[in-house]
Amino acid sequence: MKQRDVIVIGGGLAGLTAAIHLAKNGLSVLVFERHAYPKHKVCGEYVSNEVIPYLNSLGVNLNQLPLPQINQLLITTSTGKEINQDLPLGGFGISRYAFDELLYQKAKELKVDFIFEKVKDVVVMEEMYSVSTRNDSFTAKLVLGCFGKRSNLDQHFNRNFINKPAHWVGIKAHYKHPNFPVNKVELHNFDGGYCGLSLTETNYVNVCYLAKYKSFKQYKNIEDFNENVLRKNKHLNRFFNEAELAFDKHLAIAQVSFEKKERVENDMLMLGDTAGLIHPLCGNGMAMAIHSAKLASEEVLAFQKHQSKPILFENYTQKWKMNFESRMKFGNYFQKLFMHQKLTNFGMAIGSKMPFLVEKMIQKTHGKPIECS
Numbered sequence: 163m164k165q166r167d168v169i170v171i172g173g174g175l176a177g178l179t180a181a182i183h184l185a186k187n188g189l190s191v192l193v194f195e196r197h198a199y200p201k202h203k204v205c206g207e208y209v210s211n212e213v214i215p216y217l218n219s220l221g222v223n224l225n226q227l228p229l230p231q232i233n234q235l236l237i238t239t240s241t242g243k244e245i246n247q248d249l250p251l252g253g254f255g256i257s258r259y260a261f262d263e264l265l266y267q268k269a270k271e272l273k274v275d276f277i278f279e280k281v282k283d284v285v286v287m288e289e290m291y292s293v294s295t296r297n298d299s300f301t302a303k304l305v306l307g308c309f310g311k312r313s314n315l316d317q318h319f320n321r322n323f324i325n326k327p328a329h330w331v332g333i334k335a336h337y338k339h340p341n342f343p344v345n346k347v348e349l350h351n352f353d354g355g356y357c358g359l360s361l362t363e364t365n366y367v368n369v370c371y372l373a374k375y376k377s378f379k380q381y382k383n384i385e386d387f388n389e390n391v392l393r394k395n396k397h398l399n400r401f402f403n404e405a406e407l408a409f410d411k412h413l414a415i416a417q418v419s420f421e422k423k424e425r426v427e428n429d430m431l432m433l434g435d436t437a438g439l440i441h442p443l444c445g446n447g448m449a450m451a452i453h454s455a456k457l458a459s460e461e462v463l464a465f466q467k468h469q470s471k472p473i474l475f476e477n478y479t480q481k482w483k484m485n486f487e488s489r490m491k492f493g494n495y496f497q498k499l500f501m502h503q504k505l506t507n508f509g510m511a512i513g514s515k516m517p518f519l520v521e522k523m524i525q526k527t528h529g530k531p532i533e534c535s
């Protein structure tokens with residue numbers, strides 16, 4: 163089989179966006195994805211508007227879906243205190259089922275090739291990379307690591323974070339609700355975690371939460387945990403009384419890690435969650451994954467001219483830091499604050515009197531609309 167310019171490992175948001183960007187600029191791209199599209203994923207499905215100019219520039223037409231436009235945030239504590247806040251930039255609700263499928267169709271239109279298999283190994287040779295699955299091997303001049311939060315490849319390459327404890331579980335389902343506000347994303351704190359609610363294009367409400375494994379494992383199952391822990395927050399209790407589960411069952415992921423990761427490893431640029439996962443309460447991991455695809459693609463296109471891997475690696479690492487490092491840091495602080503009941507109550511009391519402080523906090527973890535040339 164012919165050698166590609168680029169192999170992308172992982173066809174989530176980062177991988178698909180990079181594949182589109184590179185194919186649009188004339189490169190031959192092969193994407194490996196272990197699951198067929200469309201597919202539901204554990205994710206809050208609120209996307210910051212910062213991605214819109216970039217996705218438009220790639221010809222990704224979001225307007226073909228009836229996307230709820232979200233410009234309000236409601237935050238509540240486990241004791242029921244609440245703050246309503248305008249979202250300075252705002253966002254939209256979209257299911258991963260539809261979003262990944264939309265990008266996949268765009269990539270196919272641009273003649274990106276797909277193989278639906280799990281990558282087992284990547285070997286770096288002088289002038290090229292060899293990527294192997296269980297059945298075959300493929301070569302490319304460059305490889306992008308877009309394999310998400312936690313993958314067999316993290317284990318395979320013995321990445322630093324993989325041996326550290328990962329304390330979180332993520333749960334998601336869609337619910338039918340008679341009158342959930344279209345323009346609002348809600349973030350509800352409960353003992354040991356927090357839960358986001360927002361509408362998607364399906365008109366179902368995405369209910370997605372992150373919980374400490376330690377508190378989760380005390381209960382028999384997800385229903386039991388929802389009943390005994392989430393419902394203690396009166397806002398969540400009201401929601402569950404009024405809503406009806408639209409999925410057959412909840413989706414769950416374990417061992418979610420927020421440890422620092424390297425942005426270049428095994429001579430691969432790491433994109434999206436493969437380079438680091440921001441705390442979901444910030445609501446912009448997807449925007450960062452898409453933005454990192456832009457940064458990486460631009461450097462890959464520059465590499466076609468200078469052909470220097472050290473320059474490629476250095477430039478990408480610097481740009482990643484410039485764009486995301488401080489957002490990750492603030493995300494970390496806010497998560498710690500939000501998980502601490504007394505501090506959250508205190509913060510809410512101040513925030514309700516000085517809403518500009520809450521707005522400042524939101525801005526610290528969000529980017530500006532991504533500039534496109």
Ligand SMILES: Cc1cc2nc3c(=O)[nH]c(=O)nc-3n(C[C@H](O)[C@H](O)[C@H](O)COP(=O)(O)OP(=O)(O)OC[C@H]3O[C@@H](n4cnc5c(N)ncnc54)[C@H](O)[C@@H]3O)c2cc1C
Pocket residue numbers: 171172173174175176177194195196197204205206207208209210279280281282308309310311312313314315332333358370371372418433434435436439440442445446447448449451
């Ligand atoms: C509980 C929770 C809630 C969240 N809520 C939000 C939110 O509301 N808003 C937001 O912006 N962000 C949210 N996020 C973050 C967001 O989901 C991620 O940042 C985003 O999905 C990252 O995209 P990605 O492309 O890096 O990874 P992914 O979308 O996870 O894609 C990685 C892909 O790689 C594939 N893969 C892995 N290993 C291999 C292999 N060996 N071979 C082939 N394929 C492979 C996987 O199948 C997967 O499709 C949330 C995260 C969590 C955990």
